[in-house]
Amino acid sequence: MVITGLRPGNGPRRWNAARRKTTFEDGTGDFRRLPGAGPVRSVGRVIEVRNLSKRYGGTVAVDELSFAVRPGRVTGFLGPNGAGKSTTMRMMLDLDRPTAGRVLIGGRRYRDLPEPLRHVGALLDAGAVHAGRSARHHLLWLARSNRIPAARVREVLELTGLESVAGRRAGGFSLGMSQRLGIAAALLGDPPVLLFDEPVNGLDPEGVLWIRRLMRGMAAEGRTVFVSSHLMGETALAADHLIVIGRGRLLADTTVPEFIEANSRSYVRIRTPQPERMRDVLTEAGIPVRQAADGALEAHGAEAAKVGELAAAGGLTVHEVGTRTASLEEAFMRLTGESVEYRAGGADR
Template identity: 80%
Template sequence: MATKTDNLRGLPAFRAVPSLGPVIEVRNLSKRYGNTVAVDGLTFTVRPGRVTGFLGPNGAGKSTTMRMMLDLDRPSGGQVRIDGMRYRQLSEPLRRVGALLDAGAVHPGRSAYHHLLWLAQSNRIPKARVREVLELVGLADVARKRVRGFSLGMGQRLGIAAALLGDPPVLLFDEPVNGLDPEGVLWIRHLMKGLAAEGRTVFVSSHLMSEMALTAAHLVVIGRGRLLADTTVDDFIAAHARSYVRIRTPEPERMRDALTAAGIVVRQAADGALEANGAQASEIGELAAAHGLTVHEVSTQSATLEEAFMRLTGDTVEYRAVGGQR
């Protein structure tokens, strides 16, 4: 991976990768802990050249699935193949798969440099690569400091550096923006999209719907260990959320009659505004003018990934808060 940066934003300048990376194939994957089913017959494929978001409520089985991808947990059934092989079959695996599952899994007495150095030596990665990834993630100035003094965001950057160390074609990130400040969030977003643009296979688990909407091109969504969706972001939003035109008027009954007569489906919101489906804001504005109706607001409310996710996974939430303000 190139380490040259854009001086204006500090973002990595990526090289072009001529061939696409390997696929991750998950087939009928299951994991049981006694009578508890954590993962239940998952089947999906993660393809190169795009960021694939991995979504699900807390307890859905995302982390367990990613651990099984890396042979950290043994499946109760099914299998995972990376380029046709199990992770444990890969020689020098850090050169093939980079992963961030737990940024805190670092000896606190080691420096950032020596943590990465022993990882590099274990996979015959050149020593110079350690300095390259420290510069890439913005930790070069603290490379010799002990990890116990790192902030949450600095620890996260070190975990990302470890994932990038072997310049692998496959990358797995579990909650990569955890602890990062706004600049760091922007940086990791560009990093992941840039890695995918190089032809790498990038699989990212996150609870931040706003970030997934900006970063991922494809989604795998699970609930209670089962596959709920495997589709593009745009198709997922279109299938599970709705866009509508919001209308506020002092003449709601007349407006409703005019909309219904025009074949536009309309309903009343809790605050008294009307919500019209299947029409453009301009069309409704012209309709109101033609009927001499007064309107205070005509605005398009676009569907969001968060709304689509909540609608699809609402019945699979394991831990749900009860009550409102106190």
């Protein structure tokens, strides 16, 4: 089966141009549908999580979490498995009741949004479809529940490349097709806010690229896109902003460039039989050095050529001089490492 990819350049726009734009009026909690209005680059706090906590018995899943998600950009929600991402997203949709704190979407609780699918589209668990019901009928009951015209079902099937399998029972869908159906459901109400929980889990590279482009396209239209993941690398490619949590607590709330700047500076790695003298030479030249676990030296803030020249000037033997970049994945592991260790010893969830 061939699934045609969504072209974000014209796909969502073409579809959206025919419809009224959905905009969000900052601060008032008022969603308005203005005919012909362009995307609004609001900096409002569309999703506001305030002191949110969730305990299951004695286990703390989410611990005093506070952050805001703004429109017009993709916000990545990062954390290791079991950090509380899914629990937080379920509380955003009022599926789980917080032990303390609250989530406001456009200034209102989710349950107070009239016809919520027109405000918030969510992909939580792509497998949550009755195995015996066709994709078209799954979308149809969702549409009926929020008084969305049935014609919209065909539009989102087309948008997600599912037209050819729309009449097939969802139980026979591959993981990729299920994810597309989940995304079709999220887009059904043309909502200004989109929540995706681990949307690329189990997808092939083509599917991952498709979802990344879709999310970027939606954010470019001025929508608020909030996407959870436990993969730093993928999130760095898709997101503009990052919320990192571990053990249910906020670890970082930063932009992706800031995160990369702070965590993945490149350095020069040197292997030499004379590490003490090498270290002295570099330190004299004002280059900070640290010794790696395997005995090699890591010089920060200098180019490999400069390090080589200094070694030659000092008459030192070097076996290797090369530039390295700490991967984002390593930076992420470092940031969340403590919480993972703790979790491995304690109960999950």
